Amino acid sequence: MTLITEAGAVEDRFTRADTIEAALAVEGPVLIPLAIADEFATARPDTEFGVSLPGSAPIEDVKPHLAKASLVAVEFPAFADGRGFSLVKKIVREGFSGTLRASGPLIADEFADALACGFTEVELPETMANRQPVQQWMAAKDTMSEHYQSGYGRGPSILQKRLAARKGA
Amino acid sequence: MYRYDEFDERFVRERVAQFRGQVERRLDGSLSEDEFKPLRLKNGLYLQLHAYMLRIAVPYGTLNSRQLRMLAHIAETYDKGYGHFTTRQNLQFNWPKLKDVPDILGLLADVEMHCIQTSGNCIRNVTSDQFAGVAKDEVEDPRPTAELIRQWSSLHPEFVWLPRKFKIAVTGAEHDRAAIKVHDIGLKLKRNDQGEVGYEVIVGGGLGRTPMIGKVVREFLPKDELLAYLEAVMRVYNSEGRRDNKFKARVKILVHETGEEEFRARVEEEYAKLDGPTINAPEEEVERIAAYFAAPTYEDLPETSQVLEQARAIDPELDRFVAQNSFEHKQPGYIALTIALKEIGAVPGDMSADQMRAFADIAEKYSFDEFRVTHSQNLVLPHVRKDDLPAVHAALKAAGLASANAGLITDIIACPGLDYCALATAKSIPIAQAIAKTFADQERQKAIGELPIKISGCINACGHHHVGAIGILGLEKGGRENYQITVGGDATEHASLGERLGPGIDAEDVPAAIEAIVETYLAEKTGEESFIETVRRTGAEPFKAGFAAFIESRTAQHEAAE
Numbered sequence: 026m027t028l029i030t031e032a033g034a035v036e037d038r039f040t041r042a043d044t045i046e047a048a049l050a051v052e053g054p055v056l057i058p059l060a061i062a063d064e065f066a067t068a069r070p071d072t073e074f075g076v077s078l079p080g081s082a083p084i085e086d087v088k089p090h091l092a093k094a095s096l097v098a099v100e101f102p103a104f105a106d107g108r109g110f111s112l113v114k115k116i117v118r119e120g121f122s123g124t125l126r127a128s129g130p131l132i133a134d135e136f137a138d139a140l141a142c143g144f145t146e147v148e149l150p151e152t153m154a155n156r157q158p159v160q161q162w163m164a165a166k167d168t169m170s171e172h173y174q175s176g177y178g179r180g181p182s183i184l185q186k187r188l189a190a191r192k193g194a
Numbered sequence: 195m196y197r198y199d200e201f202d203e204r205f206v207r208e209r210v211a212q213f214r215g216q217v218e219r220r221l222d223g224s225l226s227e228d229e230f231k232p233l234r235l236k237n238g239l240y241l242q243l244h245a246y247m248l249r250i251a252v253p254y255g256t257l258n259s260r261q262l263r264m265l266a267h268i269a270e271t272y273d274k275g276y277g278h279f280t281t282r283q284n285l286q287f288n289w290p291k292l293k294d295v296p297d298i299l300g301l302l303a304d305v306e307m308h309c310i311q312t313s314g315n316c317i318r319n320v321t322s323d324q325f326a327g328v329a330k331d332e333v334e335d336p337r338p339t340a341e342l343i344r345q346w347s348s349l350h351p352e353f354v355w356l357p358r359k360f361k362i363a364v365t366g367a368e369h370d371r372a373a374i375k376v377h378d379i380g381l382k383l384k385r386n387d388q389g390e391v392g393y394e395v396i397v398g399g400g401l402g403r404t405p406m407i408g409k410v411v412r413e414f415l416p417k418d419e420l421l422a423y424l425e426a427v428m429r430v431y432n433s434e435g436r437r438d439n440k441f442k443a444r445v446k447i448l449v450h451e452t453g454e455e456e457f458r459a460r461v462e463e464e465y466a467k468l469d470g471p472t473i474n475a476p477e478e479e480v481e482r483i484a485a486y487f488a489a490p491t492y493e494d495l496p497e498t499s500q501v502l503e504q505a506r507a508i509d510p511e512l513d514r515f516v517a518q519n520s521f522e523h524k525q526p527g528y529i530a531l532t533i534a535l536k537e538i539g540a541v542p543g544d545m546s547a548d549q550m551r552a553f554a555d556i557a558e559k560y561s562f563d564e565f566r567v568t569h570s571q572n573l574v575l576p577h578v579r580k581d582d583l584p585a586v587h588a589a590l591k592a593a594g595l596a597s598a599n600a601g602l603i604t605d606i607i608a609c610p611g612l613d614y615c616a617l618a619t620a621k622s623i624p625i626a627q628a629i630a631k632t633f634a635d636q637e638r639q640k641a642i643g644e645l646p647i648k649i650s651g652c653i654n655a656c657g658h659h660h661v662g663a664i665g666i667l668g669l670e671k672g673g674r675e676n677y678q679i680t681v682g683g684d685a686t687e688h689a690s691l692g693e694r695l696g697p698g699i700d701a702e703d704v705p706a707a708i709e710a711i712v713e714t715y716l717a718e719k720t721g722e723e724s725f726i727e728t729v730r731r732t733g734a735e736p737f738k739a740g741f742a743a744f745i746e747s748r749t750a751q752h753e754a755a756e
Contacts, residue, residue: 081433105232105315107355111432114352118467132229134216141351157224168212171201173345175421176473177352183201183345188476 027154028126029136030146031166034159037148039075039096048074056098062090077128080109084116091121098148101129110142117143133157133165140166141178195256195564196341196486198306205348206303209310213237214296236316236354238309239295243616248287248295249312250302254322254340254364255283255567259554262565264305266550272298277550279535279543281607281658282361283321283567284312288614310348315356317347317428321363323371324568327487328523328530328576334383334391336366338484339420342475346421353428357435358443360428361400368687373569375399375408375689376661378445379427384414392416397427397457398449401655405691406446409454411461418480422473426465430457490562490577495527499580512587514636515598520583527580531561532600533573533590538634541623542608543571552593560586569658570607570646572600603645603712604630607658611651611668612675618651620668620675625649625704632705642712645725648683661685663726664711665692666704675701681711681737682729693734695741699748707744714740 028037039056042048048057048065054073057065062076075096078087087097097116099109113125127139128148139147147162175182181189198206213233220230238249250265265285269277272294273287280286290298302308312319320340327335343362347353353360365372366383374380380396393415399408415423431445434452449457506513521530533553535543545553553573557565560582561575568574578586590596599605606629609615611622626649633639648662652669659665665680677699680692699707712725714737719728729737 104229105355106437107353107432108437110352110355111429114429132225134225134229134233135355138349138351138354156226157219161219161224164215168215169205169208169349171205171208172351173205173348174350175475176425176469177350183205184475184479187199187201187482188478191478191482 027149027151027159028146029149029159029162031140033163035146041077054095056096059086059090062094066090066093075124075126080106080112082112084112084119087112087116088119091116091119094123096124096126097121098126098128099144101127101131104130104132104135110138113139113143133161136162136166137169137178141172141174195258196253196337196483202306202345203303206306206308206310209237209308209349210296210299210303213299217292217296232314232355235314236311237295237299238312239292240313241616242288242614243612243618244614245289246292246295247614248290248298248309249280250285250287250307250309251312251319252283252285252307252567253344254320254326254337255324255569256337257565257567258563259558261305261307262550262554262557264301264307266547266554268298268301269547269550276544276546278541278610279545279567279571279573281569281571281609281656282319283324283569284319285567286610288610313359314354315358315360316354317343317350317356317360317362320344320347321361321372321377321569323365323367324566324574325371325521325530325576326366326566327489328521329367329369330522330524331368332366332383332524333368333385334366335484335487336364336372336381336383337487338480339366339381339383339393340364341483341486342420342480343424346424346475350428352425353432356428356432357437358440358445360431360445370685370687370689371568373658373661373685373689375687376401376405376658376685377408379424380408381420383417386414390416393420395423395427397461398446398454399689400444400446401658401660402444403441403653403655404444404447405655405660406450407689407691408446409449409457411454411458418474418477419470421475422468422470423461423465425473426461426468430460430464434460489525490564492525492528492577493579495525495579495581497526499527499583501581502583505584509584511591511596511598512584514640515587515596516583518598518602518640519600521574523577525577528577529580529583531575531578531583531586532568533575533595534597534600534605535572535595536599536605536630537594537597538604538630539627542606542626549593549595552589553595556586556589556593560589570605572605598636599639601644601646602639603633603642603647603708604639606630606647606649607662608649609651609656611649611657615651615656617654618668619653619670620651620677621701622649622651622657622666622668625666625668625677625701628701628705629708632709642716643724645712645715647708658685659683660691661689662692663729664708668701669698671698677701677704679704679707679711679741681734682726684726684730688730690730695734695738696745699745703748706748707741710740710744711737 077098395412396408608626650657683692
């Protein structure tokens with residue numbers, strides 16, 4: 026797996042574990058499915074953990090874990106399945122300020138969208154990272170310098186910039 | 195007309211460079227074919243039966259002469275010398291080469307045009323009333339709303355990977371010419387009891403293999419809340435729309451399966467959580483856009499033009515053209531003129547590069563340098579002085595654009611069908627041509643009156659056959675092309691889906707079947723009723739009986755011949 030942030034490729038601090046037994050055996054931060062999050066948090070109240078969940082998960086299922094988890098990984102079954110983009114918007118709206126990871130076979134061309142919706146990193150399978158190395162991701166995120174939509178991405182939208190320009194004039 | 199500012203200009207230029215990069219990354223193997231496909235579709239590039247097809251956005255159907263001249267140049271330089279206007283007010287080129295597409299996009303950007311989101315599972319080109327700003331029954335011009343949505347929906351970070359395509363239409367008039375009830379979202383500008391302007395919001399209409407009439411999810415949405423409300427609808431759809439079956443992935447299926455009440459509740463629940471002011475367009479920005487659509491500087495003219503009246507009295511051809519193709523303008527002394535791209539025997543919606551140049555000159559000289567594309571694959575000169583009509587008619591005639599059949603039985607909508615399309619199961623263009631030839635006589639057309647025929651070459655219904663007063667659907671049956679005929683479809687505020695008359699028939703029988711249906715209408719009609727009004731009153735039964743009699747006589751003829 027390759028982990029890419031806005032700044033480039035980074036080391037993954039988290040170890041994935043799919044069962045409670047495996048999770049309890051991990052040293053350091055662990056990334057676990059939503060279903061075992063409660064059990065893990067009770068058993069290891071002081072260990073840093075992240076939860077992974079599919080893009081189709083209802084926000085109601087995610088909400089109870091947002092206070093304790095330091096990372097939420099939204100799983101994309103395919104690059105063309107955009108549910109994760111809407112889910113991450115809802116997670117951000119809940120006030121979550123930890124790491125937001127888009128995980129799956131995303132393509133570099135949707136990196137900017139992922140960041141604009143609130144993701145902070147993308148976790149790619151090796152086969153994808155080999156075809157689309159990190160340089161392509163860095164280039165793709167900057168191909169469009171402006172966006173029309175207020176409430177997305179960093180910085181004001183085109184609509185807001187026009188307004189500011191008019192008020193400054 | 196809207197003009198790009200520095201932001202719009204840079205956005206479109208960067209988008210061209212982005213696509214150029216995507217093509218290069220496809221060629222060097224960084225992108226697989228499966229990954230490249232949606233990226234090229236989101237730039238309007240299809241792979242069709244024989245070649246690539248490039249679909250160019252004509253936002254809400256508005257163009258100027260400079261743009262049309264560029265389209266003529268592209269048609270000649272990169273295609274076979276013609277373009278094709280579509281049922282969503284766009285323009286398609288049927289023969290571009292992949293390697294040329296980035297250059298074509300660059301030329302389009304030179305004239306403030308693009309192909310952004312003319313295909314793919316995203317919000318498509320926004321469509322509107324071709325008589326926007328002209329019609330007397332308009333609450334407010336729908337184009338500023340459409341332009342705002344164009345900008346807001348362009349490369350929307352959250353909504354570019356939807357379950358399926360998503361089409362929005364806006365009308366500002368009482369009489370719906372934008373077919374808002376058969377769109378994913380239809381918006382109608384209206385006034386509430388306090389006189390404030392807002393929108394009626396309709397969601398979940400659509401044609402295709404499961405045609406549905408949209409449901410009103412909001413009776414009145416204050417105008418300044420539009421973008422936040424659209425975001426709520428889109429988020430519910432993006433999260434919950436079906437992704438397991440592409441034939442059930444449109445929002446109409448979500449509305450249908452969830453139930454109208456529950457869907458409305460989910461949208462309102464999501465909307466309640468949104469912080470509107472952080473999403474909606476600033477009022478100044480809405481006003482800035484609206485200013486571009488201010489009425490042109492009309493002359494003060496009398497309602498009646500002596501010049502025109504005298505010319506009509508001596509020129510029956512001009513008289514017929516004006517009577518059939520003009521639309522009443524709210525400004526005295528002016529009219530809007532429909533140019534039917536429906537010469538008898540021509541391909542509906544096709545326009546040659548020469549015609550484009552001639553028409554660009556006409557629009558520039560006689561219609562404030564502006565024209566519109568209609569969803570009936572026709573064009574409109576929106577503001578013509580009645581005094582100028584004789585000269586306009588002569589110029590149109592010289593360019594082969596003076597067909598006096600707007601709205602008549604020969605003004606047929608047809609999808610590209612099996613002549614071009616990879617999805618088609620049957621031809622549609624030759625069917626349109628055969629019907630037009632059958633009814634070529636102008637007196638006969640006039641006697642039949644308004645009768646929109648719509649033809650699709652497969653169940654995806656790009657020819658909108660479900661909402662044709664007469665609809666024709668071409669299918670493949672046992673290795674032969676087979677055509678099903680419906681009557682009673684309507685895309686206006688009386689939106690309804692056509693009813694099938696009987697079994698499918700062979701291509702060569704279609705013109706005679708249409709004649710039989712017309713005979714039924716002429717026998718049933720009372721007073722000045724149009725075809726659709728008669729069907730609405732009588733129901734489909736008399737037409738079914740007439741059609742059954744036609745099938746019977748046709749079978750008898752076939753047997754006698756054997």
